[in-house]
Amino acid sequence: MNFWQTYRCIILTNYSYTWGMGSVGQLGHCSLQSGDKELLPRRVVSLDGICINEVACGGVHTCAVTAKGALYAWGGGQAGQLGVGPLNGFFSCKLNESEMMLRNIPVLVVPDGVQLVACGHSHTLISAKDGRIHGWGYNCYGQAANEKSTYAWYPSPVDWCVGAVRKLAGGGGHSAVLTDACSLKELCEFRLAETVNPSNASVVEDVASRTGADALARLCERLREHYYNDDEFGL
Structure with a gap:
């Protein structure tokens, strides 16, 4: 368990369940049953009927990959970790009277072609079927993309990578990949x-x-x- 992960997401019989802290929408529920948290696993109903193969949790965001290779994301997006760009219509705002970017319902980020996903504290990585890695989110140390920018708001290529990608991992300010x-x-x-x-x-x-x-x-x-x-x- 990474120190920043104060919530969990699991897949059970093709239903996704989340629990723990949900103050910025990282649990994927319209509302929370107990203040800012869920004490027991609760189904993410907006993903019902969608076959989910893989999930990953970041600091305050969550991602899921479907059997068809689509990527959904939800939770906090203040550093671009949701991959849907800066403040726009995708986001719900106003939390405790301070403006933040968040999405408490899963949003489609990549429609197809995704094989693996990993979440760092404030960035996201995916491996596509064409063998390339893309990343987005907080990028101060270059952990999300090759771009020279503090934030990568949209999926950006991460070069280079040789061989088939087997595993992806994201940390607080770094990333790792296992290739074959x-x-x-x-x-x-x-x-x-x-x-x-x-x-x-x-x-x-x-x-x-x-x-x-x-x-x-x-x-x-x-x-x-x-x-x-x-x-x-x-x-």
Whole structure:
């Protein structure tokens, strides 16, 4: 149990149940039976009839992946961890007279193609069927996306990743992925990635592009952009 997780979500016979703290909608109920918490597991009725394969809990948000690969999210979204953008019509506001962004009913974030989901304290990660990882939410340490921004409001690609994604995990300010690289080509990509630097990134990217090593090519492109931007601003 992570220290920030003061609530739980389980799947039972294709029904989702949540309990614990629900003050910002992370339990997915229209209203709470006891102040700001549920002492006993309570069914998330808005997901009835939807076959859920996987759930994940963050600091104040919850995500669920359906059997068809759709992703639903609910709870607090002040850092972008719901993936539906900044303050807009998706959100319910006003909590204890202080304006916060929250969603107490599950909202569809990604319609299909999702295989795995993981929630950090204030960010979310998914693995798609095409093998790519996307993230969003609080991004001060780069844990959610490759973008140079404090908040990633929408699903953004996380490069790079070689091999089939087996597990995802999110922490307070970091993320982790377990992959299964089993082919010679994938193992070579790993070794090449270890040698990439600003001086050879263009050459490695050219080789990667011609051999179909898309993840490695994206890594080189990101590396060149990173150093180009740093040089441009004198960092």
